[in-house]
Amino acid sequence: DQQVKQNSPSLSVQEGRISILNCDYTNSMFDYFLWYKKYPAEGPTFLISISSIKDKNEDGRFTVFLNKSAKHLSLHIVPSQPGDSAVYFCAAYSGGSNYKLTFGKGTLLTVNP
Amino acid sequence: GAGVSQSPSNKVTEKGKDVELRCDPISGHTALYWYRQSLGQGLEFLIYFQGNSAPDKSGLPSDRFSAERTGGSVSTLTIQRTQQEDSAVYLCASSPRGRGNTEAFFGQGTRLTVV
Numbered sequence: 332d333q334q335v336k337q338n339s340p341s342l343s344v345q346e347g348r349i350s351i352l353n354c355d356y357t358n359s360m361f362d363y364f365l366w367y368k369k370y371p372a373e374g375p376t377f378l379i380s381i382s383s384i385k386d387k388n389e390d391g392r393f394t395v396f397l398n399k400s401a402k403h404l405s406l407h408i409v410p411s412q413p414g415d416s417a418v419y420f421c422a423a424y425s426g427g428s429n430y431k432l433t434f435g436k437g438t439l440l441t442v443n444p
Numbered sequence: 445g446a447g448v449s450q451s452p453s454n455k456v457t458e459k460g461k462d463v464e465l466r467c468d469p470i471s472g473h474t475a476l477y478w479y480r481q482s483l484g485q486g487l488e489f490l491i492y493f494q495g496n497s498a499p500d501k502s503g504l505p506s507d508r509f510s511a512e513r514t515g516g517s518v519s520t521l522t523i524q525r526t527q528q529e530d531s532a533v534y535l536c537a538s539s540p541r542g543r544g545n546t547e548a549f550f551g552q553g554t555r556l557t558v559v
Binding site: 420434 | 477500535537547552553
């Protein structure tokens with residue numbers, strides 16, 4: 332029973348274009364969502380987050396959109412850079428269990444120069 | 445060290461043997477987490493420590509898995525009588541207060557292969 336789903340295992344975009352990574356969830360109790368970025372042989376690093384009371388959060392080139400009714404969130408990277416090439420994980424948690432993240436399987440983003 | 449350190453980086457063990465995985469969190473971080481990532485899967489929560497106590501160990505897959513933390517610092521994840529399905533990357537993370545995973549820093553992981 333996968334509560335956080337990233338249905339695209341991989342995505343390839345050209346440098347300078349927009350990258351859109353998608354994530355769907357099934358657990359309506361989730362109230363906080365995070366994106367992590369992972370390079371090979373390194374641990375995941377936190378990228379950006381959004382609370383369920385918001386529908387958008389922006390940080391530089393990264394914007395996360397949340398559609399609660401559709402139980403869908405997306406990460407937009409504009410403009411994409413080759414250094415953004417990594418695996419991106421969507422994660423979520425609910426209520427007071429903020430230590431207990433539920434992760435998606437990840438999407439490998441490749442940004443081509 | 446500046447970051448979360450895990451050892452060993454890689455471990456190959458024979459089925460049925462016991463293994464110990466070590467995590468050195470960032471100094472001063474009170475919260476410590478263990479996750480694992482099996483092939484083709486997302487990260488799976490195993491256990492959470494606040495200080496030396498484990499308020500939530502609900503993610504441990506079976507009683508072959510145990511973890512401890514001493515001195516509010518180093519943690520050891522022990523897997524007894526390893527099975528092939530235990531093969532995964534085991535990730536440790538720590539955070540200053542255990543409130544909010546935006547503050548959690550992950551180690552590079554230990555890749556465990558059970559043959």
